[in-house]
Amino acid sequence: MPFFTPGDHPGASFAELLKRVGIDPFQKHLTESTAQVHLPHATTCVALRYADGVVMAGDRRATSGNVISHRSMEKVVSADKFSGVAIAGTAGPAMEMIKLFQLQLEHYEKVEGQLLSLEGKANQLSMMVRGNLPAAMQGLVVVPIFAGYDLQKGYGRLWDYDPTGGRYEEREFVATGSGSVHAGAVIKVGWRTSMPQEAAVRLALKSLWEAADSDSATGGPDTLRGIYPIVASISARGWERIEDATLSHFVDELVAEYHERNQEV
């Protein structure tokens, strides 16, 4: 059991605690460039604001070069009850970062006896992305999206990051990963102020559909295996994952819409 003297303890930071006991979760000492190795990559994720909070969504595909390495990866996960994180980039360090981030928030909450503010959480993630910079320079880039419900302010907020840890708060939506251009364009056109939750979920699904249509690294809904994108909403009620049954229904409607588009006038 780590027992520190007052004035010399790592505080509420789990990352600092890891350092103090000699564990370094980010491999800063890679010798050769790993850019040539085909490592699994996670791709498109989006987040958008709606009337009661934010909706986050991400496809399920991971690719290594031109090979599909995983079909059911979960890139959108809850960070704690009132926030979520979505990750694009090299899957290994990305998953490690998610795990550390979740632990960091829970560790803070338990040590301090209260939740970290949403801004504080966004800042923490920023530091973790920055911590990964040496690895990013060698090709192991991780670019997350952070979104959550701000309990103090009473509305949903979302943040975009760059590989250096730069943190940018957006007002409407964010998209990250290889299909982000396509997904972002769909949301940009369809986004409305204070849209209801259902409309936001449909829009997120549609954006991923279009990204999958134009970007080979993004996976579309896999009806054959019953694998759908992960979609979740975060509001004052906390993190709620949208059921696959609901998503399947929306996907069917989307398919019908495309069929209709192909009818001759």
Next chain:
Amino acid sequence: MSMPFYVAPEQIMKDRADYARKGIARGRALIAIQYSAGIAIVAENPSNTLRKISEIYDRIAFAGVGKYNEFDQLRVSGVRAADLKGYQYSRIDVDARSLANQYAQILGQIFTHEMKPLEVEILVAEVADIAANDQLFHIFYDGTVLDERRFCVLGGDSDAIYARMKESSLLTKLDTAQLSDVVQLCRSALSGPDRQLAVEECEIAILHRSGDRRAFTRLDDAEVNALIQG
């Protein structure tokens, strides 16, 4: 050079134990008890911000009586140890028994080697899938560990409170007892015959046997009020 007076080791230990016991006796008590849906922990605590009961890990709670700064330091160490273990191995590898042992080591070490023992008594409770596997570890200022069943009492006047608890018929049917019943029982046992603990003086937290990852819930004033007023 002046020579220190010789003091027998028995005397040193006895003095330290008396000192620790006096400190703990000044503190207000708490009770942890099993009930139908988990483990309830009820503490007498006039403060609404300085907590005696808190969460350590998914299914593990911590409670301390005695000197606040000392048991709070132990609490934070427990959170650190649990989170580190869960990170390095797996969440299911974090258990109350191992934490209780580590606490016992620290308390025992401080008791024998430091000038002043810690004036605390702590509880490490873990809720399991079935009541028979629940664990209540009661750890004393000198590192003694007791593995308690059904309920345990910590803090000042604990013998009298224990005796009052023992009188209750509810103890024979804890596996079907409702939360409000065990809370009422704990409250009256903590209060004693001459007074009644006010709602604001009760700090209550629960470890739910619900299967959710984080079993720990702290009840707010309104919930405590609803339980006590019925």
